[in-house]
Amino acid sequence: MKNFYSQFDFQSELLFEALTTDEKNAVYASMESLTIKKGSLLFYEEGVPTGIFQIKKGKVKKFKRGFSGTEQIFYIYTPGDVFGYHALFGEERYQDSCEALEDLEVNFIAKDIFFQLLQVIPALQQTFIKNIGHEFGVLANIIAVLAQKNLNARLAINLLILENRFEKHSKAGGIDLTREDLANIIGTSAESLGRSLKQFKDEGIIEVDKRVIYIKNKEQLLQLLSNKES
Amino acid sequence: MKNFYSQFDFQSELLFEALTTDEKNAVYASMESLTIKKGSLLFYEEGVPTGIFQIKKGKVKKFKRGFSGTEQIFYIYTPGDVFGYHALFGEERYQDSCEALEDLEVNFIAKDIFFQLLQVIPALQQTFIKNIGHEFGVLANIIAVLAQKNLNARLAINLLILENRFEKHSKAGGIDLTREDLANIIGTSAESLGRSLKQFKDEGIIEVDKRVIYIKNKEQLLQLLSNKES
DNA sequence: TATAAAACATAACATTTGTTAAGTTTTTAA
């Protein structure tokens, strides 16, 4: 099997890493810095694309609303991640919404400037398209998890994924999300999520301080997956 | 809300439709015809990409294997659909597998020839990338359904989607899939699927002949969705 | 066409998950 985490990671923080120093400088020179308040939308479903974002500080949730209006979160972006480019490559409207989970500092590249960059740096388009292909596979993996795994297994997988993604950006580690948001990632209600979290606490797999979840026994979480859990 | 069906449809049968007559002729001249036996793989996860396919006759399932080895089907292709191009746009390996559900007639464009076509027809790359963006939104919608809807609602949605997709290609309509495959689409066991099908039969929503499912009351299915079903 | 294998239908029981409710803690904003 491929690396566990890369199966669930968009890896969009690597998009500019393959460039030469000169190219990278050109990209970063095109950016403007923005500050965005917690709870604000960076963009929303059906909105007209304005440009692409890279997070400097803070976290962002990407979600879609189902028929019943429930928010389905399918990704959490962290510092370094680049996003908002799908809609620029041909689509007219955004397919999903992005909201700041905390006060945010981002770099922004306006649409027109981004297209100029694509002209100047031929490698760039290829890199983005390649990443969209990778992201397609990530969504397919998320589908498989949601369709095949029971609640505890879904929680275990997502705790591993989120801790791995968050620990790069905070010394203490730990998963700091509202129960509502976490429930909207793993596909359950906040109450059922609470029950599973309690089980994990009682078994010593996790510890919780305020609302922050710390993984204490990674092996036991991994074991939950290899079991024939449905 | 956007058109219900387009939210769940890759619409890859339209990829060549935007081209001029000359361009279209060039594309079709590049194709070779293949016959593929029921049960064979057109390509498989981690395999090296060989080219792209368009179905002339028959159906194909696209799936991924989860950790436990269970097959998660996330799309059924029908005649006219084009697929297998994600991996060509930058990725080295296929991200998923495609298997013939019946004896198949397909048109095939080999990788090198496809790249030549992209050179000759500039509009083509844009069209493909645009469609990949659309497909991304489709997967996000599938995620929302799997995460938020109960079994009966998931079945209802997928019956509507599949009937709509199949009716274009057979006079009689009807959904002809093994219970196992249908269960692997909606994320349940064949037995639980059977129970829901029986409920739908008892309520007169569907009729079943051999294994083929016919929708008798589309309104009632649509109503299942608008309800506050979880 | 006969036979074996695969697929299907159904029911009973076990387990998981959803829902409602009530009390507590934490965060927000005046």
Next chain:
DNA sequence: TTAAAAACTTAACAAATGTTATGTTTTATA
């Protein structure tokens, strides 16, 4: 700093789904 709002925890009960088992029908193949 404090009052109000939001978020969280937990438990009991209801409903949905998973699992096991058995018999039947359909399909594939010799």
